[in-house]
Amino acid sequence: MSANRMVLDNQEAYLTGTEMELMERLLPLSDCRVLELGCGSARITRRLAxxxxxxxxxxxxxxxxxxxxxxGDTAGNISFRLEGAQSIGEPDQSVDVVLMLKSLHHVPGSVMPQAMSEVARVLKPGGIAYFSEPVYQGEFNALMSLIHDEKRVRELAFKTIQSLSERDDMELLGQYFLNVPGLYGSWESFESRFLNITHTKLKIDKPRYRQIKTAFMEHMGPRGAEFLKPHRIDLLRKRNIR
Structure with a gap:
């Protein structure tokens, strides 16, 4: 898609695939330093490593x-740190790639602008910022909205990335829209991943729990519950300004 103007969604631009495939195509992953902010279990970063x-x-x-x-589950070329995106412990211009994989909308809105300033600070000239955010549409989003409705915070995250792209030292390379296949073999596996979490306090009473489980089970088939999960990827680059 054109890098001239950012959009929140583009229904005509979706491809189906995985984030790994897209990152391997878009990112300069050779002899580099990569920083993931808000890594969660770091599932994708572990695969990249x-x-x-x-x-x-x-x-x-x-x-x-x-x-x-x-x-407790480290790899030789991954360092884990307890810190927020608004206060990154890396020196100026020391990172080749910054990743935020469905994590920016979890950053408190009051510090989102500071987080973007930190991203720009630590990137080397020519470095890439890769933001992946879930798009507020589709069957999977309808299910997740029963757990925690993220419409407002996702819109705020989009506006924050948009502001970063408008800085003199940053530029938007492009936007990509990706339907990521998701398969959950059982209710228990879905519940473990999305309800039994520690990063967000969920307010789910028994009636809402039953509603979520019922909605999930409506998608169960022979292999489990299958979804296409829409994502927007915003790709930015640090300008080489002298």
Whole structure:
């Protein structure tokens, strides 16, 4: 898609595939330093680290419970740190790639602008910022909205990335819209991943729990519950300004 103007969604632009496939195509993953902000379990970063042993990955998380779990499952070229995106412990112009994979909308709105300033600060000239955010549409979003409606915070995250792209030292390379296949073999696996979380306090009473489970089970088939999960990827670059 054209890099001239950012849009929140583009129904005509969707491709089906995985984030790994897209990142391998878009990112300069060779002899580089990669920073993931709000890594959660760092599932994708762990896969990237295995595929690119010549790169060093730094993965940060604000949830101390998840951070302790990450420390118990380390890889040789990943460093885990307990810190927020608004205060990154990397020197100026020291990182080749910054990743935020469905994490920006979890950053408190009051510090989102500071987080973007930190992203711009740590990126090397020519460095890439890769933002992946869930799009507020589709069957999977309808299910997730029963757990926690993120419409407002996702819109705020979009506006924050848009503001970053308008800085003199940053430029928008493009936007990509991706339907990511999701398969959940059982209610228990879905519940473990999306309801039994520690980074957000969910207010789910018994009637709402039953409603969520019923909505999930409506999608169950022979292999499990299958979805296409819409994502928007915003790709920015740090300008080489002298």
């Amino acid at each position: 295995r595929a690119h042993p010549d790169c060093h990955f730094i993965a940060t998380e604000v949830d101390s419970v998840q951070h302790e779990k990450n420390l």
